[in-house]
Amino acid sequence: MSRVDWVSAAGGPLRGEIAVPGDKSVSHRALMFGAIADGVSHIRGFLEGEDTRATAAILGKLGVRFETPAPGERIVHGVGLHGLRGSSDVLDCGNAGTGMRLLAGLLAGQAFDSILVGDESLSRRPMRRVTDPLEAMGASIGTNDGKPPLRIRGGAGLKGIAYEPPVASAQIKSALLLAGLYADGFTEVVEPHPTRDYTESMLKAFGWPIDYSPGRARLEGGHVLRAVDVDVPADFSSAAFFIVAACIVPGSEVRLKAVGLNPRRTGLLAALELMGADIRVENERNSGGEDIGDLVVRHAPLHGVALPLEIVPDMIDEFPALFVAAAVAEGMTTIRGAAELRVKESDRIASMAHGLKACGVLVDELPDGAIIRGGTIGGGSIDSHGDHRIAMSFAIAGLVASAPIAIGDCANVATSFPGFMELANGVGFRLRSAA
Numbered sequence: 001m002s003r004v005d006w007v008s009a010a011g012g013p014l015r016g017e018i019a020v021p022g023d024k025s026v027s028h029r030a031l032m033f034g035a036i037a038d039g040v041s042h043i044r045g046f047l048e049g050e051d052t053r054a055t056a057a058i059l060g061k062l063g064v065r066f067e068t069p070a071p072g073e074r075i076v077h078g079v080g081l082h083g084l085r086g087s088s089d090v091l092d093c094g095n096a097g098t099g100m101r102l103l104a105g106l107l108a109g110q111a112f113d114s115i116l117v118g119d120e121s122l123s124r125r126p127m128r129r130v131t132d133p134l135e136a137m138g139a140s141i142g143t144n145d146g147k148p149p150l151r152i153r154g155g156a157g158l159k160g161i162a163y164e165p166p167v168a169s170a171q172i173k174s175a176l177l178l179a180g181l182y183a184d185g186f187t188e189v190v191e192p193h194p195t196r197d198y199t200e201s202m203l204k205a206f207g208w209p210i211d212y213s214p215g216r217a218r219l220e221g222g223h224v225l226r227a228v229d230v231d232v233p234a235d236f237s238s239a240a241f242f243i244v245a246a247c248i249v250p251g252s253e254v255r256l257k258a259v260g261l262n263p264r265r266t267g268l269l270a271a272l273e274l275m276g277a278d279i280r281v282e283n284e285r286n287s288g289g290e291d292i293g294d295l296v297v298r299h300a301p302l303h304g305v306a307l308p309l310e311i312v313p314d315m316i317d318e319f320p321a322l323f324v325a326a327a328v329a330e331g332m333t334t335i336r337g338a339a340e341l342r343v344k345e346s347d348r349i350a351s352m353a354h355g356l357k358a359c360g361v362l363v364d365e366l367p368d369g370a371i372i373r374g375g376t377i378g379g380g381s382i383d384s385h386g387d388h389r390i391a392m393s394f395a396i397a398g399l400v401a402s403a404p405i406a407i408g409d410c411a412n413v414a415t416s417f418p419g420f421m422e423l424a425n426g427v428g429f430r431l432r433s434a435a
């Protein structure tokens with residue numbers, strides 16, 4: 001990964017309509033289900049990010065044919081539940097935890113062996129959370145002390161299990177449900193807190209019988225997926241950077257168009273509302289089973305809060321942006337119950353705490369969160385640790401900082417949000433590549 005550095009300077013007010021790219025979670029899943037369905041699926045709004053392209057490339061190596069009629073579209077020629085073919089190449093998931101963990105579930109049920117590898121960041125992330133329950137289903141998966149690469153041995157006859165993951169994770173749930181398609185009997189997942197349900201809703205749309213309600217999903221192996229077209233909503237997690245930016249920059253008013261509003265994703269809205277934000281949802285409607293709507297966000301003075309614990313799983317990827325809102329808010333914000341942030345693309349508690357401190361913000365790091373004393377953000381030089389969400393968070397911090405913020409190692413923004421810099425500068429950011 002080449003090193004790309006940015007400088008973000010004070011800017012705004014932010015104005016205009018913003019269409020952020022397609023949802024990453026939905027794009028990964030649409031590729032996977034389209035691949036093992038009978039028939040041809042047309043995906044619209046597909047995220048042209050490095051994470052989702054890595055998943056498409058892997059499925060291509062396993063014999064699935066894709067067409068790209070236009071950027072943001074894929075036509076998937078499904079090979080059927082048992083139509084994937086083994087590849088002698090290692091399968092490179094790049095930076096994508098979602099890609100690797102979901103594919104582990106899918107590949108555990110195949111007749112052939114596979115090796116999943118990832119980049120430096122992904123190679124540090126915990127995989128026992130999926131390999132342990134998959135092995136309980138009968139899979140055989142070698143790891144490097146619980147980390148990638150994953151060496152998945154094919155030909156294991158899987159059997160369904162009932163499983164209660166120790167952490168709330170849509171990736172764990174989805175890996176087990178994908179393996180469950182190939183298992184004898186029923187696979188059931190009961191979560192400690194409900195997580196995003198795209199796997200369940202997409203299985204249903206592809207015609208697989210599944211019984212699910214928030215926090216619980218159960219399916220039986222041995223049915224058939226029938227191709228359907230998928231409309232991918234705009235990614236709430238990408239919209240989050242513009243939501244927070246418009247909240248904190250005086251005079252701002254932006255409209256984020258047709259954003260996915262799955263209730264397991266929108267905890268940031270609840271958190272910002274508690275902090276005094278001015279956010280309205282307009283044109284709310286349903287698209288392909290998902291709630292979507294426009295978000296109209298205006299600047300408002302924010303105040304600190306003790307973040308209610310029940311919001312945490314519903315805003316997991318939005319914490320870096322929330323740290324920036326907290327740094328600008330009047331008073332203290334306390335975040336607890338978010339230890340999962342330590343095992344994302346970087347240790348996001350440490351990355352945000354160090355970066356904000358480098359910009360003069362008072363932050364106490366806690367094992368499962370942070371206490372952030374809001375006020376003013378100064379200029380500084382921070383390291384994103386190759387983490388896309390940290391890089392974009394400091395880009396929004398720069399908008400209100402008293403001097404420019406230099407941000408190191410931003411190339412991975414392309415994993416989830418290609419075109420972020422151009423879109424941001426189009427609505428009032430002053431973000432440039434460092435010479």
Ligand SMILES: O=C(O)C1=C[C@@H](OP(=O)(O)O)[C@@H](O)[C@H](O)C1
Binds near residue numbers: 024025026171316340
């Ligand atoms: O299932 C998914 O698509 C995702 C689930 C979440 O991870 P966990 O399952 O680890 O919480 C989230 O952080 C990730 O960006 C996408």
Ligand SMILES: C=C(OP(=O)(O)O)C(=O)O
Binds near residue numbers: 095097099317344416
């Ligand atoms: C955690 C994330 O993704 P993944 O787990 O797929 O790498 C993210 O996009 O913030």
